[in-house]
Amino acid sequence: MTLDIPFDNSYARLPDRFYARQSPAPVRAPALIQLNDRLAEELGLDPSALRSGTGIAMLAGNHVPEHAAPLAQAYAGHQFGGFVPQLGDGRAILLGEIIAQDGQRRDIQLKGAGRTPFSRMGDGRAWLGPVLREYIVSEAMHALGIPTTRALAAVTTGEDVYRQSRLPGAVLTRVAASHIRVGTFQYFAVRNDTKALEDLTAHVIARHYPEAQGALDLLRAVITAQARLVAQWMGVGFIHGVMNTDNMSVAGETIDYGPCAFMDGYHPDTVFSSIDAHGRYAFARQADIAAWNLAQLASCLLPLIDEDQDRAIGRATEALHAFPEIFKAAWLDVFRPKIGLTTREDGDAELIHRLLDMMAARRADFTNTFRGLADGTVQDALTGVAAFDDWSAAWQARLQREPNAPEDSSALMRSANPAVIPRNHRIEEAIEAGLTGDFGPFRRLLDILQTPFDDPAPQLAYRDPPAPGQEVMQTFCGT
Known part of the structure; x- marks a missing residue:
């Protein structure tokens, strides 16, 4: 079967200093774990061709299709506040870009595809656990309606990688609007490469924000996109965990x-x-960190905002100072529907924060508490709590001022509050089973998470928080 991928590689047409040309390193015995058929079709790709021997070889890095332009992108970044002037794709290869069925450009990248000039001391590989985790969580985020990179496929490699122990290797095929990060701008800014910054700014504007009229407009657009993204994270209780500047996409996707x-x-x-x-x-702290990261982007763009540095700083500072209000508005846009509100009143933020404070004091389950409001049930941690009864009375009084009928408010809440999320203990179960070669739990979890706002019977067990002894207290970086 012919594997035909219509690549159109705009990033590869940028100057050579933006990347290192690098083909994936072949693996011993690739085998398909999962293919995202629906995403493949959205991209205009043939799922049956991707399942063929040639398709699986491509997804593992053993076959480079015609018209691909494999490369590792260069970028820098602040990692936990400390600046590293050169990072780059140390275990990922961008195969190329395609124009999807919706007319939007998408990157196709192999994560875990071998060493690159940016690997430093790393082996360039990924082990199975982080590949399954990213597949599950990124597809769950998409189903929740939150901008995100996507997972097209996961394959095993037939080779082991070494972390604290020997583990099975895997490769994730990731799809993104782009893989351009705040750290990409930092890479050229620290080198005082104004021409590269101009080229990169023009590329990002053309690709993501065609309405922008220059660097200042671009900065404002990224500020707005990130404020809205983080507000959506907050609405589902998501913690990114490593919001370094090299992990902040200028396209406004979770990456x-x-x-x-x-x-x-x-x-x-x-x-x-x-x-x-x-x-x-x-x-x-995620909103504050987003603002901090955006300030690093602004500093990179200063030479392009105005030739006069003082004027450039003033204009960039004004743009950055808009972030708190943009975020607050976005946060309210997320949380008002979670408690059934369609109109705006000045006391709405206080009402929501009162609920969150009670939940924090009693460690009430985030997802089940908000879903319970939609379903007319009270989370166990809040049952019989006088402060919650007082809050509920104030909430009901606020709902009575809504133009909608009560059943409409309930329907709104059900559409804003997922019944299921990718809970950590369920992800760990899927990974542990996968390590034995059993991908059934992985596939069942994926299937459940495709309809997070529904209430079919198979979902019921997946709504439960972890039982004692099942809690996952730490998660780990894939490297």
């Missing part, structure tokens, strides 16, 4: 699912990442 997690019991200071010892990327 790089390493030590990420969805909360069970709610608390704003929750951290899962094993490498976030000081809580820099805790749940409640």
Whole structure:
């Protein structure tokens, strides 16, 4: 069967210093774990061709299709606040770009495809666990309606990789609007390469924000996109875990699912990442970190905003100072529907925060509490709590001022509050089974997460928080 992929590789047409030409490193015995048929069709690709021997070879890095332009992208980044002037794709190869059925350009990247000039001391490979985790969580985020990179396929390699122990290797095929990051701009800014910054800015504007009229407009657009994205994370209890500047996409998509997690019991200071010892990327700090990262982007763009540095700083600062209000508005746009509101009143934010404070004090399950409001049930942790009864009375009074009928408010809440999320213990179950060659739990979890707002009977067990002994307290970076 012919594997025909109509690549059109705009990033590869940028100057050579933007990347290193690099083909994937072949693996011993690739085998398909999962193919995302629906995504393949959205991309205009033939799922049966991707399942063929040639297709699986491509997904593993053993076959480079005609018209692909494999490369590893260069970028820098602040990692936990410390600047690293050269990072880059150390274990990922961008095969190329295609124009999807919706007319939008998409990257196709192999993650875990071998060493590149940016690998430093790494082996360029991925082990099975992080591949399954990213596949599950990125596809769950898509089903939740949150901008994200996607998973097209996962394959095993027939080879082991070594972390703390010997583990089976795997490759994830990732699809993204682009893989351009804040750190991509930092890579050229630290080198005082204004021409590269101009080329990169023009590329990003043409690709993602064609209405932008220059660097300042681009900055404003990325600020707005990131504010809305983080607000959506907050609405489902998601913690990215490693919000370094090299993990912030200028396209406004969630990218790089390493030590990420969805909360069970709610608390704003929750951290899962094993490498976030000081809580820099805790749940409640994500908006502040996004603003910090955007300030790094702004500093890169100063030479393009205005030739006069003082004027450039003033204009960039004004744009950055808009972030808190943009985020607050986006946050309310997310949380008002979660409690059934379609209109705006000044006290709405206080009402929502009162609920969140009660949930934090009692570690009430984030997902089940909000879904319970839609279903007319009370989360166990809040049953009989006087403060919750008082809050509920205030909430009901607020709902009575809504123009909608009660059943409409309930329907709105059910559409805004998922019944199921990719809970950490379920992901770990899927990974542990996968390590034995059993991908049934992985596929069942994927299937359940495709309809997160529904209530079919098979979902019921997946709504439960972890039982004692099932809690997952830490998540880990794939490297």
